[in-house]
Amino acid sequence: MSIMEFTPNKQAKTPLYEQVAQRVSKMIEQGTLRPGDRVPSIRRLSQQLQVSINTVKEAYGFLEDRRVLKARPQSGYYVSARRPAPPAAPSLSRSQISPTRVSLGEVSQMIIRDTLNPELIQFGCAIPDPALLPTDKLARMLGTEARRHPIESVSYAVPPGCEALRTQIARRMVQAGCNLSPEEVVITTGCSEAMMLALRALCAPGDIVAVESPVYFNFLQLIEQLGLRALEIPCTPNEGMSLEALEYALEHNRVKACIVITNFNNPLGCLMPEGKKRQLVEMLGQKGIPLVEDDIYGDLSFDEERPSVAQRYDSQGEVLLCSSFSKTLAPGYRVGWIAPGRYQKRIEALQMVMNLCSATPTQLAVAEFLANGGYDRYLRSIRREYAKKVACMSEDIGRSFPEGTRVTRPRGGFTLWVEMPTKVDSLELYDRALKHGITITPGPLFSASGKYRNCVRLNAAFYSERTAGALATLGRLACELATS
Amino acid sequence: MSIMEFTPNKQAKTPLYEQVAQRVSKMIEQGTLRPGDRVPSIRRLSQQLQVSINTVKEAYGFLEDRRVLKARPQSGYYVSARRPAPPAAPSLSRSQISPTRVSLGEVSQMIIRDTLNPELIQFGCAIPDPALLPTDKLARMLGTEARRHPIESVSYAVPPGCEALRTQIARRMVQAGCNLSPEEVVITTGCSEAMMLALRALCAPGDIVAVESPVYFNFLQLIEQLGLRALEIPCTPNEGMSLEALEYALEHNRVKACIVITNFNNPLGCLMPEGKKRQLVEMLGQKGIPLVEDDIYGDLSFDEERPSVAQRYDSQGEVLLCSSFSKTLAPGYRVGWIAPGRYQKRIEALQMVMNLCSATPTQLAVAEFLANGGYDRYLRSIRREYAKKVACMSEDIGRSFPEGTRVTRPRGGFTLWVEMPTKVDSLELYDRALKHGITITPGPLFSASGKYRNCVRLNAAFYSERTAGALATLGRLACELATS
Known part of the structure; x- marks a missing residue:
């Protein structure tokens, strides 16, 4: 593995450890490092890049938070087994570009109202986690x-x-x-x-x-x-x-x-x-x-x-x-x-x-x-939290949702856009999820012309160990719809 | 003076002193008591009405606050010399009742903005006195x-x-x-x-x-x-x-x-x-x-x-x-x-x-x-304050505004509607008043068809000894316009 082209940029606002993390991420994206591969040891990377041991530790920790790497005790860091693929770009079919008179139902109102119910798992409305x-x-x-x-x-x-x-x-x-x-x-x-x-x-x-x-x-x-x-x-x-x-x-x-x-x-x-x-x-x-x-x-x-x-x-x-x-x-x-x-x-x-x-x-x-x-200090901490939540949720979607599901890789914020197999009707999924105490936002709400029927937007802000089970349930419900 | 028809209503929410005050007011309205007349002494009224000395004292105090009565030291209470007349009822001319497309300028915005300027005397915007x-x-x-x-x-x-x-x-x-x-x-x-x-x-x-x-x-x-x-x-x-x-x-x-x-x-x-x-x-x-x-x-x-x-x-x-x-x-x-x-x-x-x-x-x-x-306690106190301010301001308008000026007798709130002689243009008065650091609301703002050019709305909430001079100035400016 060659990482000779790494040149730390000391003028950049991005801290050194993040520059290192970006470099490692890039190698994974390019396929130089593949899922399951062991990444260089902390000591070795520190020597190769001419940065301190602590910087590499921070970089690996950063990537672990985002589920890019996985630490195995007494063994080192490995590239995570499976990363969800980004969705296909939406069709650019030009015939669709004509103005549409909007006529939406009350689903979006229900989803905002759902936030009032503390019993519900809030994957629907794009609100921040009040605990943060x-x-x-x-x-x-x-x-x-x-x-x-x-x-x-x-x-x-x-x-x-x-x-x-x-x-x-x-x-x-x-x-x-x-x-x-x-x-x-x-x-x-x-x-x-x-x-x-x-x-x-x-x-x-x-x-x-x-x-x-x-x-x-x-x-x-x-x-x-x-x-x-x-x-x-x-x-x-x-x-x-x-x-x-x-x-x-x-x-x-x-x-x-x-x-x-x-x-x-x-x-x-x-x-x-x-x-x-x-x-x-x-x-x-x-x-x-x-x-x-x-x-x-x-x-x-x-x-x-x-x-x-x-x-x-x-x-x-x-x-x-x-x-x-x-x-x-x-x-x-x-x-x-x-x-x-x-x-x-x-x-x-x-x-x-x-x-x-x-x-x-x-x-x-x-x-x-x-x-x-x-x-600013506060922002740094919540940005880190949301990055972590988004990464965890994406990975767990990959684990429990139907084969062929695609997920965006957001670079900020806390919403995920999930494209499921075409058989899955997200409005039906919304109804079924609500019966399990989970609220989500169905895709058709995001279009004036009824597109995105097989998509949902999920709010990662509330994703945690406590709500991971609910996501698994959601995945199971989607699988049922995909195979029904 | 006969006040024999007075029967205190002990079930009513209106306190006894106010019932007494209302009775006295009625006699003034009916002309039984005229401006300048001395009203019965506290002791005498207390005997006539079969109420306590304190109740009559409170009643007279209440009427003094509203400028209905005036106390003269060592002499007793007198009916106030001059009370402003209520305005003539607006013309009910039916030809005017047709829908109008509204088109107003920026004067009303200016009047609300005027509230931001602590140097200005606030007779314009209908806001409560923050001190209360x-x-x-x-x-x-x-x-x-x-x-x-x-x-x-x-x-x-x-x-x-x-x-x-x-x-x-x-x-x-x-x-x-x-x-x-x-x-x-x-x-x-x-x-x-x-x-x-x-x-x-x-x-x-x-x-x-x-x-x-x-x-x-x-x-x-x-x-x-x-x-x-x-x-x-x-x-x-x-x-x-x-x-x-x-x-x-x-x-x-x-x-x-x-x-x-x-x-x-x-x-x-x-x-x-x-x-x-x-x-x-x-x-x-x-x-x-x-x-x-x-x-x-x-x-x-x-x-x-x-x-x-x-x-x-x-x-x-x-x-x-x-x-x-x-x-x-x-x-x-x-x-x-x-x-x-x-x-x-x-x-x-x-x-x-x-x-x-x-x-x-x-x-x-x-x-x-x-x-x-x-x-509720708070409301009682501010209602009394606003009643007092409205009464004082009305009376002082009667003193300083042009002959023929009419003022409403509001029964609540804190706005006064002042109808001046037709020669007085309230938009012109607004401009002149502003030069003296006083803000008012010109009448035409209250109509979609440009009526009320000789009227202004005044906010009595800020009326006090401190602002009485400003009202006198306003009256003088109106007099100038009336005779120009």
Whole structure:
């Protein structure tokens, strides 16, 4: 095994052990190391790469967490026996690219409601694990900030919202390549209000909105509610929306806006590469089509570095960047935001009429957490946790689901997209799973045209030893459907 | 002076001193006692009415607070010299009742934004005085409730929202004659989200909505945003919407929904009498038109008893009752609610798509305040304060505004509607007042058809000795405009 081409990059933010881990991963991907192979001993790799013993130990530990390697006592590390294959790229069949009037049932509502039932195993809704959230610190900050700002905390945080929070957001987004001033950020009641305001500001009933496929179901419902039409653009599970397909679609349809989750897309978990982000902004910019960019999972990268956002390539104010702290800090705080570019005035006016503004105390608490709560340290720890959970769950899916099942390999976030054999009807699986106290999200919810009947989205945030049995049950139910 | 017909009602919730005060007020209204007259001494009235000395003292104090009486040292109580006259009832000219497409400017936004400027005297926005709000107790409850419910407080309060809060609301609304179960209440982001959801659930673009005239400007903006049309129904300043005018309007227009603020209407402060509430519900019920009832000021009665809501007369689920704690506890908490009758499923589904849900921690804190914060005691004290402020401000308007100015006599809430001589342009007055650091709400905002150019709405919540000079300035500016 030759790993001579390894050159540690001391300027990179990625720590050395992760660079080593990436190198080993690559050799596995390329087939240099195969399932079952023993990897070099810690001492040997340390010599080969000219890094310390501890660095290699950390690297192997990192890969073990992600189930890439497996330690065998008194023997060393081995490449894990079976790794789930990534799903085939969705068909790019062009005939499918036509706008569809959305009409979805109540399943998605049921899945969100399922979260209220503590008896259920939560593989359905894409919510973070509350056990990992900094609940104590947030509770303390809620109280102290309300006392510290007695008048502000009971008063309206009139749009654009609480200044301390907008300042923190603008500062943090520098990491994502954004050059935002606090004045350019508008606080919203979660990312959902941000998306709602964006679509209302940009579109009139009947207009066409281009979305990824599969697409987060709430976008489809919003599009339906506002009387718009969804145009589904195929995605590849590694790089997100196909720009070739988008270009074709834009030529054949009068698209009014485009929604993209650029980083760790829900449900696929894919990361749009830097060059593609730039290309997307340029393509839409040339046609004068605004981009609504959802970056809600951007802080949950499994790598050390936070990916940038497409908004950074925008010079026209035509990208409306939306996000929230619902996946990282506290869904129930309903603290989201939008940087609406040249649509800011319209968005603020709309917000004042629809909801006036968001709750002030939770804005103050989140601002304080970002300023003095150790948000970066906290993020590092949950990112590691979610990476581990995603890896474990993927592997266990490979073990218990029907032969031929495919699973995405997300690079951030905590959702997995599982493609089962075509015989498996995910709506039927949803019903059967619910009888076993397990909730999942069936694939057809992620399409306006009823695609993905044999797919499910699973939330890995709650995956642990405690819930592993439930996943095995789910796999068994899927196997029954596959062979029935 | 004969007050023999006084019979204390010991079963009534109204305390004895207030019954005495009402009796004295009536004699003034009837002209038995005239401005400048000395009222009976405390001892004498106590003997005449067979009540204690203390009861009469309290009654006179109550009337002094409201500027009905004036104490002169060593001499006794006198009927106040001058009381502002109520405005003439708005013209019921039927030719005006035709639907109008709303198109309002940015003045209302500016007025809400003005609240951010602590240098300005806040006579514009209808917000409570933060100095009267229970900020300390709320801040403490925010922290303790978040700690007591660590998981719930960071989790989504999925529609219908936090159960503890819905239970408290259902219990409290018994006082208003409502028979609601907690399951029939849906928590919203303030009353504005409640209204928005109601209109979205009931109407489609182009539909006609009947509203009071003058009408709270945010309703007009909402109607505009949703592409609906407003049909303005005249109000009398004492009893609210004219049912005769409404009946006529319903015969000549296809009205899809009707919005009424039944209790202490904004801006008039009037209270729709019980019989009229019933009649309103019956009239709309017969025509199958849903009523969106806004009761946001219902808890702020100047009398001891809380008025009931029209919803109590509804047996079809066709009244959507909306309210919030923004006028009583904390605007910035954004805790409102709707009891949507038979539209509940639609409202919840809509809310999940538009905003998902409201912030949880503020819901928990308000629920705790209602359960254990002494809300009733607190309400008694602020109601007394607002009654005092409204009375003082009315009287001082009479002193400094141009001859012929008329002012409403609200029976609850804290807004005053001031009708000035026709020469006074309230938009011009707004501009001039702002230069003096005073913000007001010009009358045309309260109409879709540009009425009320010579009217302003004033917020009495901030009226005090500190701001009395600003009111005198405002009066002077109005006088200048009246004589220019």
